[in-house]
Amino acid sequence: MSRVAIVTGAARGIGAATVDALVNENYRVVAVDRCRDISDVPYAMATRADLDVVVRRHGDAVLGLVGDVRSATDMQLAVETATRHFGRLDAAVACAGVLGAGGPLWEISDAAWDAVWSVNVLGTRRLIEAAAPKLISNGKEAHGRIVAVASAAGSTGLLHLAPYTAAKHAVVGLIRGVAMDLAPYGVTANAVSPGSTRTAILEASAKVYGLENVEAFAAQQPIGRLLEPSEIAAAIVWLCSSASSAITGADIAVDGGMTVS
Numbered sequence: 001m002s003r004v005a006i007v008t009g010a011a012r013g014i015g016a017a018t019v020d021a022l023v024n025e026n027y028r029v030v031a032v033d034r035c036r037d038i039s040d041v042p043y044a045m046a047t048r049a050d051l052d053v054v055v056r057r058h059g060d061a062v063l064g065l066v067g068d069v070r071s072a073t074d075m076q077l078a079v080e081t082a083t084r085h086f087g088r089l090d091a092a093v094a095c096a097g098v099l100g101a102g103g104p105l106w107e108i109s110d111a112a113w114d115a116v117w118s119v120n121v122l123g124t125r126r127l128i129e130a131a132a133p134k135l136i137s138n139g140k141e142a143h144g145r146i147v148a149v150a151s152a153a154g155s156t157g158l159l160h161l162a163p164y165t166a167a168k169h170a171v172v173g174l175i176r177g178v179a180m181d182l183a184p185y186g187v188t189a190n191a192v193s194p195g196s197t198r199t200a201i202l203e204a205s206a207k208v209y210g211l212e213n214v215e216a217f218a219a220q221q222p223i224g225r226l227l228e229p230s231e232i233a234a235a236i237v238w239l240c241s242s243a244s245s246a247i248t249g250a251d252i253a254v255d256g257g258m259t260v261s
């Protein structure tokens with residue numbers, strides 16, 4: 001029997017790579033993305049065409065759903081879609097995230113702050129709220145899994161990105177807290193914290209620092225290179241598996257040594 005997962009932010013980048021890696025492990029996946037830009041986020045979100053590409057390369061194993069992680073209704077629909085279409089739900093992966101505007105904190109508008117917090121923190125909460133009751137109802141032997149993508153910014157400070165830094169610290173805290181709530185039910189909740197990974201968000205970071213391209217970020221990582229989305233996805237998929245049953249409330253750095261202190 002195939003396990004079933006929901007992945008948010010699935011139309012490109014780390015989310016799309018996670019869909020690919022889960023399908024490789026015989027999962028069925030509901031791939032959710034907003035597929036529309038967000039005011040006060042100064043770079044483009046994925047499109048419906050991006051999501052369709054991800055869905056098409058997996059045939060019947062992946063169902064695409066346009067939805068916003070900030071909406072409780074949309075996240076409930078994702079859970080209902082997983083159970084109706086694929087018959088069950090085993091894992092929920094909160095990958096959708098935005099970087100937001102850059103600059104010193106005192107120059108960031110409330111609207112820009114709210115955009116970053118609502119997608120990264122409220123969005124993660126909305127997915128967990130929708131998925132947790134279903135994962136609990138499967139019973140302890142079902143290895144229910146929640147994974148949230150935080151960031152190296154969840155444990156360090158990033159220049160001119162205070163809202164993102166604060167929001168990713170909050171994602172780690174949210175995971176630590178809900179992991180305690182879920183522990184009695186055999187459902188684990190963990191965070192994965194990527195370093196600089198070759199996606200649209202990294203290009204947006206390069207713009208914040210006035211860099212011509214993303215390659216300069218490689219020097220911040222002791223392994224001396226940027227990460228590929230598939231390398232983050234590999235850790236996420238492992239945390240979704242029964243092999244990770246002793247790990248909950250953890251924040252797993254997948255950052256080429258960037259945050260080793």
Ligand SMILES: NC(=O)c1ccc[n+]([C@@H]2O[C@H](COP(=O)([O-])OP(=O)(O)OC[C@H]3O[C@@H](n4cnc5c(N)ncnc54)[C@H](O)[C@@H]3O)[C@@H](O)[C@H]2O)c1
Binds near residue numbers: 099193195196199
């Ligand atoms: N790339 C990096 O260097 C890096 C480093 C650390 C953490 N991260 C985190 O990894 C996650 C994935 O980002 P990525 O690097 O793949 O960037 P990305 O911009 O390519 O992907 C983010 C996806 O989320 C979607 N999305 C945005 N807001 C949404 C919403 N409200 N509802 C549903 N979908 C929404 C976007 O359309 C996009 O497809 C994010 O949480 C990000 O903060 C990335």
